[in-house]
Amino acid sequence: MLAKTGIPTPDDLSSKLPSEERLQQGPVAIVECFTPIPCDPCYHSCPFKAFQVFQDINDLPVLDFTKCTGCGACIAHCPGLAIFVVDYTYQPDRGLIKIPYEFLPLPVAGTEVITLNRSGEEIGQGSVVRVQNPLSFDKTAVVWVAVPLTEVMAVRHIKVGVGPDER
Ligand code: SF4
Ligand code: SF4
Structure with missing residues (x-):
């Protein structure tokens, strides 16, 4: 399915996820x-050297979850928009996801957005907490979105500017 559609299956994802214990310790990157x-x-963009050294430039990235702080510095530098940070400790009932975002208009903090899964299907709603878009990110913004804890591992994109009444 992945080769045909670009959409990973739970099996594909299983090798990319940290342990439940690590997830409960705070923000961490998921490299899809x-x-x-x-x-x-x-x-090259990780200030904590959390990625294993590449032996070959074609290697798949391997992340050491014990070194990753979830800072998010790598997100905007990935041309494949394949890196997300998840934080299950954000609030008692909501987690935080840091999502690479290259569409306009950019949301602002406080915007309510529609959340989408890896297939582009709507999941629910999320609240934008912060938007990072410095020049060094080269037009790939990083949008921090708070979502229900049960949706943290499913939400991977957002739809901005479409309120529930306009859908
Ligand atoms: S989130 Fe920060 S610490 Fe983790 S891999 Fe990315 S740059 Fe490194
Ligand atoms: S696509 Fe992103 S995650 Fe994959 S090797 Fe390139 S920078 Fe790393």
Whole structure:
């Protein structure tokens, strides 16, 4: 399915996820990169050296979850928009996801957005907490979205500017 549609299955994802214990310890990156291509900005952009050294530029990235702080510095540097940060400790009933976002208009903090899964299907609603868009991100913004805890691992994109009354 992944090769045909680009949508990972739960099996594909299982090798990319940290342990439940690590998830409960705070923010951590999820690197949803599945196809070997000559690409390594994730490795070079991490200030904590949390990615294993690439032996070959075609290697798939391997993240050491014990070194990852969830800072999100790698997100905007990934040309494949394949890196997300999830935080199950954000609030008692809501988690936080940091999502790469290259559409306009950019949301602002406080915006309510429609949340979408990896297939582009609507899941529910989320609240934008922060938008990072410095020049160094080269037009890939990072949008922080709070969602119900049960949706943290499913939400991977947002739809902005479409309120519930306008759908
Ligand atoms: S979130 Fe921060 S610490 Fe984790 S891999 Fe990305 S840049 Fe490194
Ligand atoms: S920068 Fe992104 S697309 Fe490139 S290897 Fe790293 S995770 Fe994969």
